[in-house]
Amino acid sequence: MAGHIQDRWYKTEIDATGKPNRVRTDRYGTGMRYRARYIGPDGTEKSKSFHDGQKRLADQWLAHIEADMSRGQYIDPAASRVTFRQYAEKWLSTQVTGITTRESVESAIRGHAIPYLGSRPLGSFKPEHIRGWLSKLERAVPASSYRRVIYNNVSTILNAAVDDGHLPKNPCHAQSVRPPAAGNGRVVPWTARRVFAVRAALRDRYRATVDLGAGSGLRQGEIFGLSEDEIDFDSGWLHIVNQVKVTKGGLVFAPPKRDKLRDVPMADHVAHSLKQHIEAFPPVAVTLPWLRLDGPLVTRRLLFTRLDGTGAVRRTDFNDREWKPALVAAGVIPEPRPGERYQAAREHGMHALRHFYASVLLDAGENIKALSHYLGHNDPGFTLRVYTHLMPSSDARVRTAVDDLYEGLSGP
Numbered sequence: 001m002a003g004h005i006q007d008r009w010y011k012t013e014i015d016a017t018g019k020p021n022r023v024r025t026d027r028y029g030t031g032m033r034y035r036a037r038y039i040g041p042d043g044t045e046k047s048k049s050f051h052d053g054q055k056r057l058a059d060q061w062l063a064h065i066e067a068d069m070s071r072g073q074y075i076d077p078a079a080s081r082v083t084f085r086q087y088a089e090k091w092l093s094t095q096v097t098g099i100t101t102r103e104s105v106e107s108a109i110r111g112h113a114i115p116y117l118g119s120r121p122l123g124s125f126k127p128e129h130i131r132g133w134l135s136k137l138e139r140a141v142p143a144s145s146y147r148r149v150i151y152n153n154v155s156t157i158l159n160a161a162v163d164d165g166h167l168p169k170n171p172c173h174a175q176s177v178r179p180p181a182a183g184n185g186r187v188v189p190w191t192a193r194r195v196f197a198v199r200a201a202l203r204d205r206y207r208a209t210v211d212l213g214a215g216s217g218l219r220q221g222e223i224f225g226l227s228e229d230e231i232d233f234d235s236g237w238l239h240i241v242n243q244v245k246v247t248k249g250g251l252v253f254a255p256p257k258r259d260k261l262r263d264v265p266m267a268d269h270v271a272h273s274l275k276q277h278i279e280a281f282p283p284v285a286v287t288l289p290w291l292r293l294d295g296p297l298v299t300r301r302l303l304f305t306r307l308d309g310t311g312a313v314r315r316t317d318f319n320d321r322e323w324k325p326a327l328v329a330a331g332v333i334p335e336p337r338p339g340e341r342y343q344a345a346r347e348h349g350m351h352a353l354r355h356f357y358a359s360v361l362l363d364a365g366e367n368i369k370a371l372s373h374y375l376g377h378n379d380p381g382f383t384l385r386v387y388t389h390l391m392p393s394s395d396a397r398v399r400t401a402v403d404d405l406y407e408g409l410s411g412p
Contacts, residue, residue: 003038003065005058034058038065041074048077068168079166080123084157085114087122087166091157103248108150109157112137117154122166125158127174134180143346147180187386189359190352194330201329206322208277209304212238213353214360215270217375220350221245222256224313227300228283233271238264240376242300244312249293251312253300260376277303286312323350358383359390 009028012020032049036058040046050058068074088109095102116133134151141147155172162170171177199210212218212226221243230239241261245254255261266274283301290298304313324342327333333343354375361371372383 003036003062005055005062006035006037007033008035009033009052036062038062040076041069042076046077073168075123075165075168077123079164081121082166083118084120084122084125085118087161088114088118088157091160105153108153112141112150113154113157122158122161125167125171127171127176130154130171130174130177134177138180144181148182151179186389187355187358188347189355189390192356194332195353195356197330198326198332201326202322203307205277205281205307206304206318208273209350210353211270211273213350214356215267215273216264217354217357218264219243219257219354219376220315220318221254222376223350224302224304224315224318225253225300226303228278228303229301231266231274231303233266233275236266236268236271238266240264244288244302244315246315247293251288251314252293252295253288253290253298256376258376258378260378262373262376264374274303281305281309284309286310288312319349355387358387362387362390 008031009025010022011025013023015021033052034050034055035047036050037045037047048058048061050061065074092102092106092109095105113133116136117129120129133154134147137147137150141150151172155170158167158170158172161167172179195210195214199207199214202210209223212223213220216238218226218238218240222240225243226238226240227242230241232239239261240256240263243254243256245252281303283303284305285299286302286305287297287299289295302312305311306313306317320342324333324345327345327348328335328342332348333345336342358371358375361374368384368387369380371387372380375383377383
């Protein structure tokens with residue numbers, strides 16, 4: 001046995017003859033009678049109290065503790081009482097990912113996990129609790145892909161809780177728990193007509209953003225962070241070394257996603273568009289902190305600034321005030337009713353321009369490795385998984401090659 005059971009209502013005393021006698025203690029009849037005690041792996045004493053008539057339960061509890069210790073599955077009861085909220089707060093504070101990623105994860109956890117799971121002790125989690133939470137999440141978050149992101153974040157936190165000894169296993173891994181669907185994930189690129197319709201609907205000072213997205217594959221933050229020093233008109237290359245990132249406290253400069261600095265070939269039409277833009281809207285020196293709000297100040301002469309010509313463009317403001325009205329004008333999304341906001345258009349954000357760029361290059365026969373570099377992906381395999389369905393079909397080439405072979409062998 002991993003410990004012993006103390007009976008608080010009785011004690012043993014030795015009488016004058018040396019015979020042990022069982023006598024009542026001062027606590028007889030009050031409070032919990034039994035206290036199960038044992039020494040944990042950390043060398044400290046642990047205990048749990050039970051009511052009168054529950055000695056069998058106390059014995060079973062101690063036996064369970066002993067079995068868990070022998071299997072290496074012991075969980076400290078104090079650790080198991082830590083709530084999901086308490087642990088999630090601690091976990092969030094220790095993340096070392098990029099500031100934008102941290103804020104995105106924090107928003108998902110605080111908005112969609114802690115309100116439902118926060119008060120539950122980690123040691124009490126069962127698959128049924130995750131299933132119940134997912135049911136509520138489905139009603140609160142329509143997009144299955146975003147629900148899956150939230151679910152994965154929660155599962156990651158519970159994985160860490162298992163590693164730290166707060167619960168024996170992650171309930172998200174149970175067979176009865178079905179994660180939200182990832183969505184079809186199949187990219188449907190815009191047509192050239194739609195790209196140019198949206199471009200025409202933008203204000204003059206922002207039209208060249210479409211050329212950089214659809215003609216060079218830049219991300220939105222990279223477009224807003226592009227400096228005139230990073231455009232080499234003589235050689236025909238764009239040097240992507242910077243982006244503007246939105247944080248809760250304000251804007252910052254940062255390297256491209258995953259620190260993927262890269263050079264992208266600049267088509268003549270893109271170069272012509274940028275020259276016209278620079279002539280009409282000369283670059284403006286903008287100073288922002290680097291990476292963090294308390295980071296060192298960095299100054300860039302940006303191509304795109306706010307409407308008043310000062311300051312970097314905030315992505316969220318641009319999307320609401322410039323991009324979505326252009327989508328409406330181009331017939332991509334409906335015009336909102338008076339008093340209503342624009343329709344959510346996740347698949348029609350500026351990222352759609354990158355998909356268009358990828359489709360154009362693949363249709364022209366560009367290889368996946370080069371495309372992956374131009375897009376700033378770390379892994380060409382990821383690029384292939386995203387865009388493989390856009391690659392030109394090889395069936396016609398196969399038929400032609402085999403027919404040529406047979407014709408060459410048949411002779412005159």
